[in-house]
């Protein structure tokens with residue numbers, strides 16, 4: 194910790210001091226890399242709106258993250274804390290006395306609800322405050338309470354456009370992911386997909402930076418379509434279809450390749466074609482849940498004839514409703530534009546996932562968190578004929594363990610291979626054997642169900 198500086202003398206500070214919504218103009222926004230592509234496209238969107246933005250190098254500071262946590266925190270909290278501390282250390286070394294923490298804003302969203310994602314920003318605030326000078330490094334923390342509204346972080350007339358293009362950056366990242374998983378197991382020449390995707394990300398960064406501010410959505414989607422067409426040429430049509438594996442779980446772990454020890458690539462090495470749940474699924478869920486709660490609140494106010502709260506819920510109903518409609522429209526537009534060229538996996542609608550749960554009556558959206566998304570997504574994978582499911586999560590993650598407890602007996606009954614994959618940064622000696630066994634079962638399922646002919650190529 195030599196570069197970070199001297200520990201602060203202890204003074205009382207509220208956990209929410211310097212955590213919230215702050216103007217980011219004239220600062221550099223520091224974005225944690227949960228998802229490699231999305232983080233870069235989102236940073237490019239910020240730059241397009243004339244805000245400096247940088248993706249934090251990830252996992253280099255994981256030891257720092259562990260040093261400044263007790264071990265009881267969730268693994269993503271340790272990783273992101275390590276990333277910000279590592280950045281500060283490096284930046285201080287690079288700039289020396291010119292380093293000023295007030296020039297940066299750390300972008301760390303939060304979630305309300307029963308699990309610990311709402312505490313990452315507060316805990317990390319305490320750690321940053323414990324170093325002299327770092328109290329001035331503010332944390333911008335969009336929250337699920339208002340559907341991750343970014344109102345208050347830049348001039349009001351830019352916010353809506355920024356949020357729209359920012360959402361598209363996530364959908365574009367999802368599509369590039371789906372393209373990777375669709376072509377890499379069938380590539381003509383080993384390694385070409387990874388090289389191509391690296392280049393594709395740079396091209397999309399350029400598109401968001403150039404066209405984002407002017408909201409030239411068609412130009413951005415057009416660039417994506419050209420990349421998808423090019424990606425398809427890497428496919429070898431003579432390679433027979435492989436067993437399809439669906440991934441669900443905690444969003445950070447399933448997106449962060451270092452944290453999940455490159456699970457998708459490992460599964461592909463064992464002969465799988467993999468589809469991970471998307472990034473947009475979570476943000477769509479946040480607006481869907483806001484809309485759902487506003488509806489419930491409004492109906493209850495109406496029954497009790499409570500005028501004031503009724504107005505509040507009506508306003509929420511309109512805000513969340515408009516947001517949800519917009520996201521649905523934009524996501525559909527992007528997928529519809531690329532799917533004529535290659536059959537990428539569609540992203541399911543959140544309302545469809547709720548419908549699955551209601552039909553099967555095994556869980557409810559009333560219990561928020563990712564468990565309702567993971568359980569329903571697994572059932573959807575089963576319905577559309579996947580050959581196995583992996584539930585990826587940080588060790589001790591509450592929603593993922595709920596998922597596991599509910600879904601495991603069902604998978605046994607359905608004779609569908611299912612694997613829990615918890616991670617905490619250590620290397621489990623039995624992990625590879627477990628994956629091999631899982632893939633052996635998935636292969637058997639694949640042959641049992643379609644004679645090995647496959648339906649998806």
Ligand code: SF4
Pocket residue numbers: 267268269308309310311443563587589590591592593
């Ligand atoms: S989802 Fe899991 S890992 Fe994430 S904050 Fe909640 S309990 Fe922790």
